[in-house]
Amino acid sequence: RKEVEQDPGPFNVPEGATVAFNCTYSNSASQSFFWYRQDCRKEPKLLMSVYSSGNEDGRFTAQLNRASQYISLLIRDSKLSDSATYLCVVRGPSSASKIIFGSGTRLSIRP
């Protein structure tokens, strides 16, 4: 099993739609979880951290399910500017552990 696994997509959805991605991780002792976005040929940028209780930032909601070892990202009312690759990132099991990136899920929003 890969350390961090994501559906590569692409997800092609119309503007205004709601879209959700999941990401699974193999190490049950992992401690920190993040969603980054990466535009084509650009650097990754932090979208949001994922807290145990779940968290929301505007149109974006992140959830963590430790029992099933997955995190999710929900995007509501999607905009054209949301088109990007979304990277699931996991650090664990200790705060000194290296960060592991998933391969990313490509999202394309069409007008």
Added chain:
Amino acid sequence: EPEVTQTPSHQVTQMGQEVILRCVPISNHLYFYWYRQILGQKVEFLVSFYNNEISEKSEIFDDQFSVERPDGSNFTLKIRSTKLEDSAMYFCASSDIFGGAGETQYFGPGTRLLVL
């Protein structure tokens, strides 16, 4: 807004040559990282650096690689004898917190290295 900068943006080198990739992290950050991304593949962790020493490194970061913070602002990655498979985008990142959900790593724009 403060940002991480990297130079050069592109580097072409011959196999077997040494390259040095340069990064200027955000000024008040204490934790520094190098990642690489081979075209079409995922971002891979290479090394983290704190307090003038390596705190963590991956299996990729072998004896051909070294990092240095030669002064108060620059953070460099050296590849001693480049191989074809070293061709990739190399990202530098920095953060003011290490570990935990509050950690935000800020990435530089990357150096695209091509080894011929």
